Structure formats: C-alpha cells, structure tokens
Amino acid sequence: MNFESSVTEIKGIGQKKAELLKKLDIETVSDLINYYPRSYQDRRFITPIANLVPGNTYLVRVYVINIVNNKFGYGKKKTLKITADDGSGRMEIVFFNAGFMANAFKAGEEYLFYGRASSGYGNRLQMTHPEFSLAASDALRGIIPVYPLTDGISQNEMRKWQRSASKYAENVKEFLPPEIIARNNLCSYSYALSNIHFPQDEQKFKEARYRLVFDEMLCLQTGLFAIKNGGAGKNKGIAFDKKIKVDDYINSLPYPLTRAQQNAVREIMTDMESENAMSRLVQGDVGSGKTVVAEIAMYKAVKCGFQAVLMAPTEILARQHFENIKKRFAHFGINTGFLSGSVTKAQRTETLKMIKSGEFDVIIGTHAIIQPDVHFKKLGLVITDEQHRFGVNHRTLLGQKGKNPDQMVMTATPIPRTLAVILYGDLDISVIDELPPGRQAITTKAIGKDKRIDAYRFVKGQIDKGRQAYVVAPLIEDSDAINVRSAESIYSELLRLFRGYTVALLHGNMKQKEKDDIMERFAAGKIDILVSTVVIEVGINVQNASVMVIENSERFGLAQLHQLRGRVGRGNYKSYCILINDSETEVAAQRAEIMVSTADGFVIAEKDLEIRGPGEFFGTRQHGVPDLKIANLVKHIDMLETVKEEALAVITEDPLLESAKYAPLRERIIKTFKSNLDLKM
Structure with missing residues (x-):
C-alpha cells in the first residue's frame, strides 16, 4: 500500500464506507491523511x-460500583445507569x-469516561x-482530533482510520x-502529517500546523503567480481597436460617471487595447456602479466586432441585468x-442558434x-458578476468559449487590498471606492432583544406606507x-x-426554481x-x-452585515437597517457601533x-481559489508576506517550475488546483 492506494486498503474501510468517504472527497490514502481535524479535545488530564x-x-477515571438496567415507556426500552466512584465523589453514567x-461494563473495574457533566435528579452529577x-x-487520553464528518461515519471510525494512515506518513x-x-x-512534511492528527503536545501541533499552513499558502500563491506570469497573464489576447471610443455610450447614461468609475474604465x-488578454477584477462597494463599468466594456467589445458575455450567480440577478442592459x-x-x-427547450435551441450565428452581440x-x-x-x-459565487473553474470554462477573450470579474465584497492580492493573485485589480450621487443613505440602528417588538412595530409602519421588508436569520432551522x-x-x-400581510420564507435548501x-414575487x-x-x-x-x-x-x-444591508436603500425611499443583538459582550457592542x-x-x-x-466572507471557496x-487567509495573515516572497522567488527562478528542483512542488500545485485551473504548466 502507498499514498495513492485506495482507502479500501485501510483496515475497516469497505466499499460502503468508501462511498461515504467519497462525499468528503476522500478516495486515496493521501486524501485521508490530508483530511485535517476541525478541532481538538484536550483529554490529557483527568478531573x-x-x-x-x-x-x-471532562475526562474522568472511575470505578464502576453498580450497574442497573431500568425499563421505561411503551415497549419497555431499557436505560442503563451506572454508579461510578473515583474516591473524591460519585456520579451517574x-x-x-x-x-x-x-455487558460492556463490570462492577469493580476501572474505566475512563469522556463527556459533558450535567446535573441529574436530586442534583446528582451525571454524564x-x-x-x-x-x-x-x-485509549481516550491525549489530544484527540475532531473531524468534520458525513452521516454514516463516526469520530471513532475516522480516528482509527487516521491512525492506520499515519503509519505511512514516515515514507x-x-x-x-x-x-x-x-x-x-x-x-518535515512527514512530521507535519503525523502530528496534525495526533500531536503529543502543543509544540508539536504548532510545528505541524505551521508547516501545513505554509504549504497550502505557498502552493496557492505560486500557482496564481504561475497563471499570471507564466500562463494566462502572458497569453496573447485581442487588441481591441483604439479608434473605437465609448464616449457615445457614456454620454447616453442618465448620470455622470464617478471619479472611481472613470478610473476603472x-x-x-x-x-482591452493591449495585445495581452485582460484578466481584471473590478472590486466595488454595494451600489458603486460596477455594472455600468461592465456595460461600457461590453459596448467596446461589440463595437469592435466581437461578442460579450455576462454571467451572474442567480437567474433572478441575471434576468435583472438582462432587462436593464437590453x-x-x-x-x-x-x-x-x-x-x-x-x-424552454425551444427557447434554448433558438438562443443557441443566435449565439452561434452572431445574431446576439451580448449574452447574459x-x-x-x-x-x-x-x-x-x-x-x-x-x-x-459576483465571482465568489462561482469559482475559478467557471471563469476558466467560460474563457475557453473563445480564443483568449478578455476577462473581467466583478465583486461587491470589499476586501482589504493586502488580501485581494492573494485571493485574486492572477488578476489585476480596479477599485471603485466611491458611490454615485443620489444613493439613499441607510439609517442603521442596533438594539437589544428586549426592544425586538419595537422593531417589528416599525416594520409594520413601513409596510403600511406601501414599502417592503427583509428579515434575516443566521440559521434555517432551530438548533440545540x-x-x-x-x-x-x-x-x-x-x-x-x-x-393580513403576505410573509414568505426563503433559504438555501430550497430548489433554485422555488x-x-x-x-420574483418579492x-x-x-x-x-x-x-x-x-x-x-x-x-x-x-x-x-x-x-x-x-x-x-x-x-x-x-462585512456580511454590510452586504445584507446593501439590499435596501436602492430606491427613492428613506431606508433602515435594524440590528437585533442578543449578545451583551464588549466585542458585540463594538461591532454594532461600527x-x-x-x-x-x-x-x-x-x-x-x-x-x-476569520470572517465568513473570506472563505476561500467563495473567492474562487482552491479550497484551503x-x-x-485572515487568521494567518502574518504569514502572507513571507509566503508571497518565497512564491515570487520560485517563479522568478523557474517561471513554469520545469526544473528537477521544483518538479515535486509543481506536481503539488497542480494537485492543489485540481481541475479548477489550467496552469499552462
């Protein structure tokens, strides 16, 4: 068995378990050992x-004093109650x-139990x-890993399999x-793999984590530099005609462009007028007018004899773009x-025909x-549009529809420039940091849960004036x-x-059509x-x-609150955002004040x-880079500059990582990006 062997080579993993592991993108021994814990439980000390x-x-070490099987309820199901003692006191398991x-327990034997202490009948301690x-x-002692799992796989199973896989880390x-x-x-890489799963102490864990974090960030940054400097960034593209101007379209707009929009254009x-293919990120705040900038670019492309395409993350947003731009x-x-x-099938057939024939200049x-x-x-x-809802692979697939077309990405998620360079390392960046005049200011108010009913009275008043309201919750359903x-x-x-009012529910588990x-109804x-x-x-x-x-x-x-708030204040009506805060901590108050x-x-x-x-909006899946x-990228920001320097040094020395020295790193980068990117390497 080696690192590329099927997980079924690990004892205890049959075909059924292998199918479940596949849901976690685990198919080989290498996939398994590179599936890291999400957290750890420190069970080194007995309480x-x-x-x-x-x-x-807690972890307790106790003697079993008494074992009782009690029957209860309809069908007489049995509850097992164990009285345990460690010399300092007694508790019930x-x-x-x-x-x-x-039969798993025997009076007089000593056991380890790990669980949450609670207060039972008569205030007796229980687990x-x-x-x-x-x-x-x-077996229960030590620093124990906790893994993100799928139904049908237990923590104990995953730990057992990881212990088996760890034996091969040495090689x-x-x-x-x-x-x-x-x-x-x-x-070393082998040391890191062994100690990320079952570290003997904090120091070994820190060393292992540092190495693996460094590896991921180096592969990400080097890969993105390779695309920009050695691959797609140097591809010869379309040199759009400099004589074709966009002034006619800009002058037709109902409002002048802001300074920031002018700079982006x-x-x-x-x-676009360069011989190299454009790869540009247009980053702007909510309502800053990114779409207008995109329209001007599409106008230029069409007037130069080419087709332009705009892809949006949802049908309703795409249709909105279509209606306005058309x-x-x-x-x-x-x-x-x-x-x-x-x-419909008939509409699709006709649309595909008109795209292929060139009758459609712009496709949204x-x-x-x-x-x-x-x-x-x-x-x-x-x-x-809203690149973080797609993934780099979508952008790449769309780009492959033409011969090195210019590519532009729009995102309304403001990102500190230090991180934007990492997240979009293969793109040049334009920032629209100015809002057009006339945007309605949004009054934001933070209240405690005791004023919640007042918030909904205010909502009722707005609806009675003919307005509409959003109510946002962090979870779909209640959680224990x-x-x-x-x-x-x-x-x-x-x-x-x-x-007497119309209230509707919307969440991510619904089908897209629903x-x-x-x-659309809203x-x-x-x-x-x-x-x-x-x-x-x-x-x-x-x-x-x-x-x-x-x-x-x-x-x-x-940042997520800001994105949500940007859903209101888009018309001519005074708009409001009410933050109901259930936390009384100083940090919560500070965030509300911001x-x-x-x-x-x-x-x-x-x-x-x-x-x-680590803000949620920095999740790497959202931003189109390979899953980390x-x-x-936030928690380990201090490492970004070091990694960036190393990546630049590597690419400067060997732009396509073709030498024997960098061949293993090249292979690792390609595996990191999987099918998400054509590295041109």
Whole structure:
C-alpha cells in the first residue's frame, strides 16, 4: 500500500464506507491523511468527580460500583445507569435505550469516561452517553482530533482510520526544496502529517500546523503567480481597436460617471487595447456602479466586432441585468440575448442558434452559458458578476468559449487590498471606492432583544406606507447547539404577528426554481415581508424594500452585515437597517457601533479583519481559489508576506517550475488546483 492506494486498503474501510468517504472527497490514502481535524479535545488530564462543573466536558477515571438496567415507556426500552466512584465523589453514567450495553461494563473495574457533566435528579452529577474505554487501555487520553464528518461515519471510525494512515506518513516524499525548509524553519512534511492528527503536545501541533499552513499558502500563491506570469497573464489576447471610443455610450447614461468609475474604465480600456488578454477584477462597494463599468466594456467589445458575455450567480440577478442592459443597448443597435437553465427547450435551441450565428452581440445568463453546447461566433469579452459565487473553474470554462477573450470579474465584497492580492493573485485589480450621487443613505440602528417588538412595530409602519421588508436569520432551522432564532421559527412567528400581510420564507435548501419564484414575487411587490437566511446577500434590486431586520446580528461578520444591508436603500425611499443583538459582550457592542457609524464597505472590511479575524466572507471557496484545508487567509495573515516572497522567488527562478528542483512542488500545485485551473504548466 502507498499514498495513492485506495482507502479500501485501510483496515475497516469497505466499499460502503468508501462511498461515504467519497462525499468528503476522500478516495486515496493521501486524501485521508490530508483530511485535517476541525478541532481538538484536550483529554490529557483527568478531573476528579469532586471538581466537575455541570455544562463542561471532562475526562474522568472511575470505578464502576453498580450497574442497573431500568425499563421505561411503551415497549419497555431499557436505560442503563451506572454508579461510578473515583474516591473524591460519585456520579451517574447514563445510556438511554442501550440496555444491550450492560455487558460492556463490570462492577469493580476501572474505566475512563469522556463527556459533558450535567446535573441529574436530586442534583446528582451525571454524564449521558459519554465515550468510554477500560482505564488500562488509555485509549481516550491525549489530544484527540475532531473531524468534520458525513452521516454514516463516526469520530471513532475516522480516528482509527487516521491512525492506520499515519503509519505511512514516515515514507511520504518531501516536495519543498531544502533551502525553503531551512529558510523558514519548517518541520518535515512527514512530521507535519503525523502530528496534525495526533500531536503529543502543543509544540508539536504548532510545528505541524505551521508547516501545513505554509504549504497550502505557498502552493496557492505560486500557482496564481504561475497563471499570471507564466500562463494566462502572458497569453496573447485581442487588441481591441483604439479608434473605437465609448464616449457615445457614456454620454447616453442618465448620470455622470464617478471619479472611481472613470478610473476603472480607463484601466479596462488600456487592458482591452493591449495585445495581452485582460484578466481584471473590478472590486466595488454595494451600489458603486460596477455594472455600468461592465456595460461600457461590453459596448467596446461589440463595437469592435466581437461578442460579450455576462454571467451572474442567480437567474433572478441575471434576468435583472438582462432587462436593464437590453433596453440601453437597443438604442445602439446592440442585440442582447438571455440564457438560463429555466428557459424552454425551444427557447434554448433558438438562443443557441443566435449565439452561434452572431445574431446576439451580448449574452447574459447564469452558469447555463458554460454548458458544452453553447458556441459563440466571435467571443471577445467574458464578465462574471459576483465571482465568489462561482469559482475559478467557471471563469476558466467560460474563457475557453473563445480564443483568449478578455476577462473581467466583478465583486461587491470589499476586501482589504493586502488580501485581494492573494485571493485574486492572477488578476489585476480596479477599485471603485466611491458611490454615485443620489444613493439613499441607510439609517442603521442596533438594539437589544428586549426592544425586538419595537422593531417589528416599525416594520409594520413601513409596510403600511406601501414599502417592503427583509428579515434575516443566521440559521434555517432551530438548533440545540446554538441559541439563536432560526428563519423557520421567525417565519412562523411573523405569520401570527402580521395577519393580513403576505410573509414568505426563503433559504438555501430550497430548489433554485422555488427561490427564484419567491424573489420574483418579492420584486413584483406581491410579498410584504421576506424572511431569509444570507441567501439574499447577493440578490436583486428591489427598490421598494426600505427596511431590513437582522436577527442575532452578532452571529454575522461585519462585512456580511454590510452586504445584507446593501439590499435596501436602492430606491427613492428613506431606508433602515435594524440590528437585533442578543449578545451583551464588549466585542458585540463594538461591532454594532461600527455598523451604525459607517457605510463604507472598505472601512468595515478592515475593521472586520481587526476585530473578528476569520470572517465568513473570506472563505476561500467563495473567492474562487482552491479550497484551503487548514490555512485561513485572515487568521494567518502574518504569514502572507513571507509566503508571497518565497512564491515570487520560485517563479522568478523557474517561471513554469520545469526544473528537477521544483518538479515535486509543481506536481503539488497542480494537485492543489485540481481541475479548477489550467496552469499552462
């Protein structure tokens, strides 16, 4: 057995378990050992029963004094109750509906139990369904990994398989050159793999984690540099005609461009008129006018004899773009088409025909545009809106529809520039940090849960004036683990509070067609209150929506709150955002004050970085870079500059990593990006 062997080579993993592991993207021994714990439980120290505090989790070493099987309820199911003693006190170990487990214990024997202490009948200390083992085996002790799992796989199974896989870590090949390892004081790759799963102490864990975080960030940064400097960034592209100007279109707009928009247009025109293929990120705050900048780029492409395509993450957003752009472009003889997964077969056939023949100059749609049967006559410009909802592979597939077309990415997630360079290392960056005049200011108010009913009275007043409201919750359904209000429970509550009004529920578990239908009804004014999760973070422009209530606002990152708030204030009506905060901590108060005091998304992003650390909006999957298994681009920001310097040194020395020295690193980078990117290497 080697690292590339199937996981079925590991003892205890048959075909059924292998299918379950496949859901976690684990198919080989290498995949398994590179599947890292999400957290750890420190079980090195035994706590006497006398020191247990209900609500906390402990490891106890006790003698079993008595074992009782009690029958209860209909069908006479058995509850196993064990009286345990360690000399400092007594407690009860309880297993419900588990009478069959009685044979696993023997009075007088010593055992280890690990679980949450609670207060039972008569204030007697209890543990319910704890993990256990014979004290002599010591199997529960140590720093124990906790893995993200799927149904059908237990923590104990995963730990057992990881112990088996770890035996092969000693033979794993090093892929970093010795000088990089020495220069950065890194442990060996094999040492890191062994100690990330079952570290003997904190120091070994820190050394292992540092090495693996460094590896991921180096592969990410080197790969992105390779694309930009040695691959796609140097591809010869389309040199759009400099004589074709965009002034006619700009002058037709109902409002002048802001200074920031003008700068972005200037940078885009320079890229488009260059012989090299454009790869540019246009980053702007909510409502900063990125779409207008995209329209100007599409106008340029079409007037130069090419087709342009705009891909949006949802059908409703794509259709909104289509309706607005189609009208404006029609005045200039530009024919705009629409393609999504919901169009009829006949419509699709006709649309595909017109795309292929070139009758459609501009095509707007969803990911349906990247399907294999979509063929363009002469594609010159590719634009993806809200890139973090797709992934780099979508951008790449769309780019492959033409011969090195210019590519532009738009995102409304403000990102501190230090991180933007990492997240979008293969793109040049334009920043639109200025809002057009006339945007309605949004009044933001932070309140405690005791003023919650007042918030909904205010919502009622807005609806009675003809406006509409969003109510956002952090979870879809109630959770025993987290004490927050869910979208489903709020929806049920508002149905009672707002009798005679139309209340709808929207969340990510719904089918796309159902979500789009609800959003269309809301946009049409047929829904008064839309209760939702963060699925509306990237949504449509509902100008009549004037108020947003965000429940348990302390559960969201600042940047995410800012994105949500940007759903209101899009029309001519005074708009409001009410943050209901269930936390009384100083940090929660500080975060609420930031949201109340500023509407600048870039300021908020910087503050989010300072206060919150790993904000959700920095999740690597959202931003189109390869999934990071252990590194966090915010948490490990101090390492970014070091890694960037190393990556630059590598690419400078060997742009395509063709030498024997960098061949193992090259192989690792390709594996990191998987099918997401053509590295041109």
